[in-house]
Amino acid sequence: MKEYDIVLIEGNEYIEVDRINIEDNIYVYLTELSNPDNFIIRKYLEVDGEEYFEGLESNNEFDKVLTYFLKKHKDIFDNNKL
């Protein structure tokens, strides 16, 4: 059994599912604790020792980052798809 961080984003609790480093940015994939069907992606930043989650700039950035997730987890997905 593995432990995952729970973080608060805009008042809702999310589970931090994964982090992927893409082109010098760290992207965090989060799924809502109360409804795992809902997921969001944030950029992770450290500024002056403080941690921040930042929204993505464009739909293109979202699409690109989401496809990286598929690439990373291709094996799990391929072995479990219907």
Add this chain to the structure above:
Amino acid sequence: MSLSNEEREFKDIEVLFKNRDQKKIYEQLENSRRKSVVNHREKVQRKGKIKINSIKTVIINISLCAVILVGGYKIVSSVNSNLDNPTNMNNLSRTIGTLVDDDYDKESLVFNSERSILSQNTYRIQDGCAYNHEAIARDLIALNDRELYEYAFYSLCHDMGENLNNVISGSKTNIDLVIRELKRISSYGNSDLEQYISNKLENINTLDEYLISDNYVDDKGNPDLEKAIQVMNLKAEGILNQIERNGENKKRG
């Protein structure tokens, strides 16, 4: 081999569920995108940890959205709500496919297969599947009936599903390539349908232009495939009955 009514109904139910699930994933994707693309930065607030046995389901869930994205979500957005009752379209698609299928026994009028035009012209390649656009166009032309051709064209759009607007060559999508082949082949043909298609497609190169020429547009005048498929779905039963009657007449006559 023909499917029994029960098997056919079961297949229709499978398609219904598939389309419903796809719609759900598309909505999920849109929802996630909307909540992710925000002009907002906030401090990370950790609320503790949670022990989870396996997060595989969550990974698959997110991956499914990525698959929809890679597989061409644009078409999903335009057809996702028009497939609530695809039964008639699916039956029509198979019956029309049978009319041009090489396995169709024209003497006995027995339908030896139940494959749509699209499935007859889909080939497995190394990375997945590919359509033979020229063969699809030839099969549509082989119907040799204007009305049937129109139904078959939109039925084909319905069958292509999420692959309809996948860009295959240059800026051409799957359906654009079929339109290009329809134009090319009909331009040197002499049959009534070939002349009809040749005239109709004279200034048409894309599905959007095709839809506009058939007046399948929304309130703002934008091409509306959903509307076309809804109309075809409503009319499909009548066309199926007509094909059946034609078959009966041929048998008698």
